[in-house]
Amino acid sequence: MLHLILFSVFGLVCVAGAVNLLLQRHPINSALSLVVVMGSLAVEFLLLGAEFVAAIQVIVYAGAVMVLFVFVIMLLNAGVEEQTSGSRVAWLLGIPAVLAGMVIVCWALLERSDAGRAAIGALPGHPADIAQLLFHQFLLPFEVTSILVLIAIMGAVVLAARPESVERTKKEG
Amino acid sequence: MNITTFIIVSVIKTALVLFVLLTAVAYTVWLERKVVGHMQNRWGPTRVGPFGLLQPAADGVKFLFKEDLTPPHVFKPLYIAAPMIAVIFAVTSIAVIPFGNWLNVGNFHTPFQITDVNIGLLVVLGITSLGVYGVALSGWSSNSKYSLLGGLRASAQMVSYEIALGLSLVGVLILAGTFSLRGIVEAQAGHFWGFIPNWFIFRGGQIVAFFIYLTAAYAETNRIPFDLPEAETELVAGYHTEYSAMKFAMFFMAEYANMITVACLASLLFLGGWGGPLFGPSWLQQLLPLVWFVLRVFVFLFIYIWVRGTLPRFRYDQLMAFGWKFLLPLAIANLMVTAIVVVLK
Numbered sequence: 001m002l003h004l005i006l007f008s009v010f011g012l013v014c015v016a017g018a019v020n021l022l023l024q025r026h027p028i029n030s031a032l033s034l035v036v037v038m039g040s041l042a043v044e045f046l047l048l049g050a051e052f053v054a055a056i057q058v059i060v061y062a063g064a065v066m067v068l069f070v071f072v073i074m075l076l077n078a079g080v081e082e083q084t085s086g087s088r089v090a091w092l093l094g095i096p097a098v099l100a101g102m103v104i105v106c107w108a109l110l111e112r113s114d115a116g117r118a119a120i121g122a123l124p125g126h127p128a129d130i131a132q133l134l135f136h137q138f139l140l141p142f143e144v145t146s147i148l149v150l151i152a153i154m155g156a157v158v159l160a161a162r163p164e165s166v167e168r169t170k171k172e173g
Numbered sequence: 174m175n176i177t178t179f180i181i182v183s184v185i186k187t188a189l190v191l192f193v194l195l196t197a198v199a200y201t202v203w204l205e206r207k208v209v210g211h212m213q214n215r216w217g218p219t220r221v222g223p224f225g226l227l228q229p230a231a232d233g234v235k236f237l238f239k240e241d242l243t244p245p246h247v248f249k250p251l252y253i254a255a256p257m258i259a260v261i262f263a264v265t266s267i268a269v270i271p272f273g274n275w276l277n278v279g280n281f282h283t284p285f286q287i288t289d290v291n292i293g294l295l296v297v298l299g300i301t302s303l304g305v306y307g308v309a310l311s312g313w314s315s316n317s318k319y320s321l322l323g324g325l326r327a328s329a330q331m332v333s334y335e336i337a338l339g340l341s342l343v344g345v346l347i348l349a350g351t352f353s354l355r356g357i358v359e360a361q362a363g364h365f366w367g368f369i370p371n372w373f374i375f376r377g378g379q380i381v382a383f384f385i386y387l388t389a390a391y392a393e394t395n396r397i398p399f400d401l402p403e404a405e406t407e408l409v410a411g412y413h414t415e416y417s418a419m420k421f422a423m424f425f426m427a428e429y430a431n432m433i434t435v436a437c438l439a440s441l442l443f444l445g446g447w448g449g450p451l452f453g454p455s456w457l458q459q460l461l462p463l464v465w466f467v468l469r470v471f472v473f474l475f476i477y478i479w480v481r482g483t484l485p486r487f488r489y490d491q492l493m494a495f496g497w498k499f500l501l502p503l504a505i506a507n508l509m510v511t512a513i514v515v516v517l518k
Contacts, residue, residue: 052295059295059339062302063335064335067332073313074313126291127352
């Protein structure tokens with residue numbers, strides 16, 4: 001019972017954080033709302049029994065990715081965003097489309113898969129179980145993803161390197 | 174144990190641990206002033222109480238009664254929240270740290286630990302990784318160039334060194350086979366070759382990991398030689414330039430609480446936790462592990478202060494190059510060697 005109450009409360013916190021992320025006009029407030037979303041998601045994982053995933057969620061997303069977001073906002077000294085009322089097309093088509101998408105996703109999750117029936121404390125939480133899944137059953141997707149990340153890093157380095165510094169390295173090397 | 178006793182025991186334990194932690198924080202400050210003083214041929218605090226022992230209390234009173242200035246140009250909500258974030262995350266991580274074996278009084282058994290979770294180490298790493306928000310946000314919300322530069326330096330430094338810190342602990346995890354801090358300590362019980370204690374620092378090349386951990390942890394806690402976020406000669410006081418009174422004291426408390434957490438983790442992971450000779454009546458045998466544990470933590474805190482009294486500060490590019498080009502490859506190499514050794518065994 002206590003689990004269910006906590007699960008609902010943190011679910012609400014998560015949604016509230018996500019809505020606040022969109023409503024806030026200052027980038028740093030939006031980034032902090034995203035931290036709240038990540039944190040409450042971690043609590044949801046914890047309540048479902050996936051404590052390892054919860055810890056990784058906090059360490060990777062809240063502790064590293066979002067810190068870099070905040071870092072970039074601080075570096076750029078991004079100011080308050082201009083608020084527009086949005087185009088009429090967005091109001092007429094966008095909101096119904098979002099609602100329809102939500103309905104389809106919820107229906108698919110509830111009807112077509114077992115995901116809708118995950119009970120509290122039922123997910124595989126032990127690190128060994130995760131390792132079994134990651135390094136046996138899903139080894140190929142895991143390795144493919146790591147190559148993808150590597151390519152992304154190389155792309156970022158190429159984009160970020162200034163031409164003059166590349167020239168200098170060529171001369172020195 | 175039913176739910177009522179569980180709650181009562183948890184509340185008592187939490188209050189006790191918090192009290193001890195905050196007192197330890199205050200007296201670490203005293204120890205630092207005293208030790209650094211003697212290293213520089215000074216006396217350190219001497220006026221308040223014998224050996225200046227009441228100095229922390231006097232400082233506390235001073236911080237409480239000083240005027241709490243809020244500069245007019247700050248971004249107020251975050252300016253107020255930042256020191257709280259820093260101190261909350263610094264104090265919370267103590268919740269999963271075990272201090273000793275089990276307390277057995279008649280029919281009542283409880284571990285010397287607020288809560289034993291099976292991912293204890295990850296919890297500590299997760300909470301400490303959130304601590305960077307306090308520093309980064311204080312730097313940004315103060316709306317002053319020194320604070321901003323300090324906050325930027327701190328977040329870059331903490332994110333960079335976190336990776337080496339995390340990787341240096343994986344070797345220990347491979348040897349112990351568990352994330353539970355209690356389990357890691359229990360895996361270090363006993364001796365090998367008859368007399369050398371079974372601590373991870375002596376096993377499978379983990380002495381390298383130990384030094385990587387200590388170095389990265391000094392950087393994580395923004396201590397000399399890695400205290401660039403508050404480098405006085407360049408940045409006034411870095412991220413807490415605009416803070417005064419209790420808000421400043423909160424950053425101070427967070428820094429020293431983090432030092433204590435680092436010292437606890439180093440003792441638990443590398444030096445066998447509370448292991449040590451047990452003798453005497455049974456009540457003494459239950460309390461002696463606490464003494465051995467506190468002794469190790471004290472040694473680490475002393476080393477912290479010793480390093481502060483000895484080393485100069487890094488230059489910023491040296492700091493980054495050291496973290497990414499030396500510590501990180503070394504940690505990965507140590508991890509691979511440990512993994513190969515364990516697999517071959």
